[in-house]
Amino acid sequence: GAVVSQHPSWVICKSGTSVKIECRSLDFQATTMFWYRQFPKQSLMLMATSNEGSKATYEQGVEKDKFLINHASLTLSTLTVTSAHPEDSSFYICSASDGLAGMRGSEQFFGPGTRLTVL
């Protein structure tokens, strides 16, 4: 089956520093990748959609200058949290779509998530 990995699985950083999270599709080419954020006891909230080779589309309320997304290849997307603050502490999850429509609908493959803690 399709596998998506994320690195790191958890990270602790100091306030004001930047953190990069990688999302990789291991056995398929991901034309579209999505980034979600999930706070404790809450559902996943979509942050942005990125298509390979183009700028990401951010959801309303998500600061594009704070959450930098790069989707430079069909197997890698990165999310950089710039000047992180404690309120950015959350579980960040990426998902990837191989761009194939049909009976599977728009099935997406999710990564295992990255736990970010900002001190």
Add this chain to the structure above:
Amino acid sequence: LAKTTQPISMDSYEGQEVNITCSHNNIATNDYITWYQQFPSQGPRFIIQGYKTKVTNEVASLFIPADRKSSTLSLPRVSLSDTAVYYCLVVNSNSGYALNFGKGTSLLVTP
């Protein structure tokens, strides 16, 4: 995006069948009904997807009535490891569309 409504939580004993119903009154013609499972501190995992009538796989069954305004996820003989949050989503049949996660149903299975 069609909005979904499902119970916030459910409890069950091991070995019982669990049915989680989801309503999606505004589902569109080219929308599919998809269910995901999420364990704590993990990404969601695809369970099952259907368009109409009944779909069954090795994990669950999905029942969809003719009007498609609701659906029921059926988990046969649950075990403790089925304790998780279950999300019902309505997704467009074209790929590349973001998923709209609602609050989900937190299922607790006890001995």
